Amino acid sequence: MPTLNHYTESIELSAEWLRKALPLMSRQAAALHPVSYAVWYGYVAQRDPALRAAVDEALARDGRLDEATTLALYQRFVAGFDAEAARRVADGMQHLLAGMADTAQAAGDSTARYGDSLARLSQALSTESDRAGDAVSAVMADTQQMRQALQSLQDRLAANQREIDQLRDEVHRARRDAVVDPLTGLANRRGFDEALDQCLSIPVDPAPDIWLLALDIDHFKQVNDTWGHGFGDQVLRAVAQLVRALAPPEATVARIGGEEFAVLLPAATQPQALALAEQVRQRVSAARIKRHDSGETLARVTLSVGLSRWRAGESAQALVERADQALYASKQGGRDRVTELPGG
Numbered sequence: 280m281p282t283l284n285h286y287t288e289s290i291e292l293s294a295e296w297l298r299k300a301l302p303l304m305s306r307q308a309a310a311l312h313p314v315s316y317a318v319w320y321g322y323v324a325q326r327d328p329a330l331r332a333a334v335d336e337a338l339a340r341d342g343r344l345d346e347a348t349t350l351a352l353y354q355r356f357v358a359g360f361d362a363e364a365a366r367r368v369a370d371g372m373q374h375l376l377a378g379m380a381d382t383a384q385a386a387g388d389s390t391a392r393y394g395d396s397l398a399r400l401s402q403a404l405s406t407e408s409d410r411a412g413d414a415v416s417a418v419m420a421d422t423q424q425m426r427q428a429l430q431s432l433q434d435r436l437a438a439n440q441r442e443i444d445q446l447r448d449e450v451h452r453a454r455r456d457a458v459v460d461p462l463t464g465l466a467n468r469r470g471f472d473e474a475l476d477q478c479l480s481i482p483v484d485p486a487p488d489i490w491l492l493a494l495d496i497d498h499f500k501q502v503n504d505t506w507g508h509g510f511g512d513q514v515l516r517a518v519a520q521l522v523r524a525l526a527p528p529e530a531t532v533a534r535i536g537g538e539e540f541a542v543l544l545p546a547a548t549q550p551q552a553l554a555l556a557e558q559v560r561q562r563v564s565a566a567r568i569k570r571h572d573s574g575e576t577l578a579r580v581t582l583s584v585g586l587s588r589w590r591a592g593e594s595a596q597a598l599v600e601r602a603d604q605a606l607y608a609s610k611q612g613g614r615d616r617v618t619e620l621p622g623g
């Protein structure tokens with residue numbers, strides 16, 4: 280996943296990418312801001328074949344890249360965040376600091392005990408020999424200084440520990456943000472990919488049936504064109520809520536593209552998966568979404584759904600592709616329908 284420190288091109292080469300990217304950028308519907316430049320820079324520099332393929336696909340589909348698609352591509356391919364590595368570093372630092380704090384505490388404790396014994400000794404000696412008493416007092420003064428130094432070390436360590444705790448919280452938040460779609464609160468494409476990989480990699484005996492539902496709002500472009508992008512977003516949120524409410528708690532529900540959703544059922548029978556797909560389709564088509572601003576009612580939004588069952592040994596990509604094929608068949612068949620290809 281590319282991150283800033285992966286941009287290692289020379290000034291000449293990056294200037295070359297700039298010359299290539301600018302004309303491409305200016306042909307798009309998205310504004311010419313750093314986000315769109317990052318996407319097009321990645322495209323012309325051929326940094327990531329998946330980014331290139333996704334841009335080509337979006338261009339073939341929509342003709343131009345709009346704001347939403349550009350942002351989605353940026354989030355998916357450019358704004359990579361190696362959260363796992365960051366978490367490991369934060370955890371490691373915390374472990375180290377906790378160890379140092381313990382050591383300082385222990386040293387402080389033994390110094391304190393040593394100081395107390397000296398005080399008692401000084402008391403005992405002072406009655407017998409002034410010289411011995413003086414020597415012990417000098418050692419006690421040094422001990423006192425050492426105690427103060429250790430105390431300030433402990434204070435500094437405690438402050439560092441608090442800072443590390445804060446950093447760790449930030450890393451956790453960033454990690455969460457990296458897998459959540461901000462518009463709907465559902466998992467995003469990355470969160471979905473992670474959940475799917477995890478689901479397929481955990482060996483369970485006997486293996487449960489894993490089902491994937493691919494859902495796509497029909498003629499969503501018209502919704503945007505007719506009612507505006509803001510209302511389009513409202514529709515996306517409403518559909519997301521409905522799907523999440525109907526899916527079982529163990530399902531991963533994700534928004535994996537503009538108006539595309541996915542439901543991963545980690546253990547379901549064929550009738551359960553089909554019933555869920557049908558129920559979602561019917562409830563969406565029966566729903567009437569009101570515009571927040573005017574209270575006007577939108578006539579109708581429908582969903583096309585494709586269904587696929589994981590075949591043992593099959594890759595995540597193959598499973599997703601079969602769900603997409605089934606979804607495509609639903610679109611071809613007239614939309615507002617559920618399709619399960621023969622053989623799941």
Ligand SMILES: Nc1nc2c(ncn2[C@@H]2O[C@H](COP(=O)(O)OP(=O)(O)OP(=O)(O)O)[C@@H](O)[C@H]2O)c(=O)[nH]1
Pocket residue numbers: 340345347348462495496497498499500501503507508509510511512515536537538610614
């Ligand atoms: N409001 C809004 N629109 C988005 C977002 N992401 C993508 N879109 C729009 O979704 C639309 C998708 O349109 P198409 O892929 O042509 O598909 P469609 O119009 O739904 O047609 P079919 O899928 O064939 O039924 C495009 O107009 C995108 O601009 C988003 O986050 N918010």
